[in-house]
Amino acid sequence: MPQLDQVTYFSQFFWLCFFFFGFYVCMVKYFLPALSRLMKVRQSQQSGTPEDALVSYVDFGADSLKTSRQSLVDLDTNLNQWIVQTQEKLNQESFLKMNQKFMASIRTQSFDTHQLFAQVNLVFPPAASPIQGAYQDFFTMKALQQFHGKSAKPAKGGSRKAKSTKKSA
Structure with a gap:
């Protein structure tokens, strides 16, 4: 079997150890500190009870729904104004x-x-x-x-x- 060939076994083992330890160092030095900071921030923000979290979630949903409705109303108003202006412009320019x-x-x-x-x-x-x-x-x-x-x-x-x-x- 080529994986167990005594001539290439040492080079395969060397490169495996090199990439494994390189990946380990990158994880310990860069990724894990960022992840631990993120976990600390989340934990500090969730200092309340689960019921408080549910209430804040419902409030967030209600606020987003209200914002969505207002956006749709504004869009409808702006669209109607644009249609009226376009019709008047078209009537004045083309159909007069x-x-x-x-x-x-x-x-x-x-x-x-x-x-x-x-x-x-x-x-x-x-x-x-x-x-x-x-x-x-x-x-x-x-x-x-x-x-x-x-x-x-x-x-x-x-x-x-x-x-x-x-x-x-």
């Missing part, structure tokens, strides 16, 4: 022109629709019966669609032009 154009188009359509209804009331006087009122509403909506550039929907079968293009395709 778009909002102005949208409001202008709504004003134009509202004015045009008001004018159209005024003209329809001149052409079709107020209806005397519900059926005449339904006809008046239908023609008004059809006129509004044509006025705003929307074509009326074709009948169920579709137009002849659409059927002929389907057949040719």
